[in-house]
Amino acid sequence: MIPAEYAAAAEEAAALAGAETRPLFRSALLVEAKGDASPVTEADRAAERALRGFLGTRFPDHGILGEEYGAERPDAEWLWVLDPIDGTRAFLTGRPIWGTLIGLMHRGEPVLGLIDQPVLGERWLGVKGQGTRFNGQPIRTRSCNRLAEAELACTAPEMFPEADRPGFEALRAGARRISWGGDCYLYGLLSLGLLDVVAEATLKPWDWAALVPVVEGAGGSMTGWNGEALRMGCDGRVLALGDPALLDEAKASLAGGGPRPQ
Template structure:
C-alpha cells in the first residue's frame, strides 16, 4: 500500500466528521461575518475546519495544512492537506443543500488524492490519482461524449465571468447541447460521475479546485486552467473540467476564442 492509499483510508472518517459538524449548523442560527473580499464565513466554516485540522494533526502530525479559514500551518513542504470546510458558504447560509466539504492531499505540489463530500445528499466522492474514483464506495467514470455540441455544459460563477470576460460568457451561452448555471463543487462531482460533460468555472482559490481536480482526473476527466495548464497552488482560479481530452480541448477553444 502506498502512502497516498493509506491516507485515502482516512477519508471516510474525515468526511463523516465534517458532515456531522456541518449538519449541526445547517438551517440553524448562524453567526455570519464577511471577509475583506466580502465573502461570507459562518460558525460552521470555522467549526468544520477546526475539527478536521485536529484530526489531521493527530494522525499526520508532520504534514502541512492549508485551510480557507485558518490559513497555512507548517509541516512537511512535500506533504500538504488542503481544506475547504464549507464549499458554498452562500448556499449553506441560505439553506440550499448543494454545499460541500473539500479535502485534498498534495504531494510535491501535485494533487494525489481528493474528496468531495456533500453532507445533505449523503454523497462522498473520492479520487486517488491513477487508481480509482468512487461515489459512496462504488466506481465512477466520466462521460464518453467527445463533442461539445452534444455535451451538458455547466457554467459556474456566471455573473463573474460576464463581468470580467463578457466575450467568453457570450461564447459559452452558445456552446453545448444543454447549459446550466451553477456554483461550487457539485457540478464537477457530477462530471466525475458521468452526468455532466464539461464545467467552466472562475475566480476560485486552491482549496476550491485542488480536491475537485483530483476526483475529476481519477474518474478519467481532465481539469486545467483556462490556458490548459495543470492546476497548482499558484493557479489563477479560472478552470475547465471535461470528461475527456477531446471535449476538454474543444471547451478550451470556446473559452479562448
C-alpha cells in the same frame, strides 16, 4: 502509490467535519461578511478546526492549507488543502449542493481528493492511479466529444472578471445548454456522467485541489483554461471536462473572446 492510510484519514476527517456542519444546516446562523464578500458561518470555522485537529495529529509532518485559518508548513512534501464548506451561499439558503472539500497535494500535485455532502450522504473519493468512487462504488464520466452536445455548468456568472466574460460567453454559446449553481457539487455530477463541462474563474487552491483527483480519477480532465496543469499560483480559471476529447474545442471557445490582458 498513495498510502491507503491517507484516503482512510480523509474519510475519517470528512465524518468529523460533517458532525459539525450537518446540525447547523438550515438553522439560524450568525453570518459575517468576508473580504471577498462570501458568507462565513460558525459551521465553517468549527469544521475546519475539526479537520485541522485530526489531520495535524495524525500526520504531524504534513502541511495544512485551509480557507478559514491559512497555512501551516506550506512547504511540506504532503499538503492537505481544506475547504470546510464549499458553497456557503447554498448552505445558508438551505440548498444541499454544498460540500466539504479535502484535498492532498504531493510536492505541489493534487493526488487525493474528497467531496463530502453530509446531508445527502454523498461522498466522492478520488486517488491518483486508483480511480474515483462514489459512496464506495467506482464511477466514470460519460463520452461527449462535441461541445454542441455538451451540458455546461457554472456556479454563477458574476464569478468572471470582465476580461474573462467574452471567453466564457463563447463557450456557453457553443454548448448545448447551461445550468447555474452548484460549487463543488457540479464536479461531482460531472464525475458521475451527468454533466460534460464545468468552466469557472477566480477559484482559490482550496476550491480546486480536492476536485482534480475526483474528476481525473473518473476519466475526465481538469486543467486551466489553456489546458495547463492546476498548481499553486495558477490564475484560478478552471476547465473540467468529462471527456478529455473536448479539450481542444473548449480551449478554442474560451480563447475566442480574445486574449486575456496580462
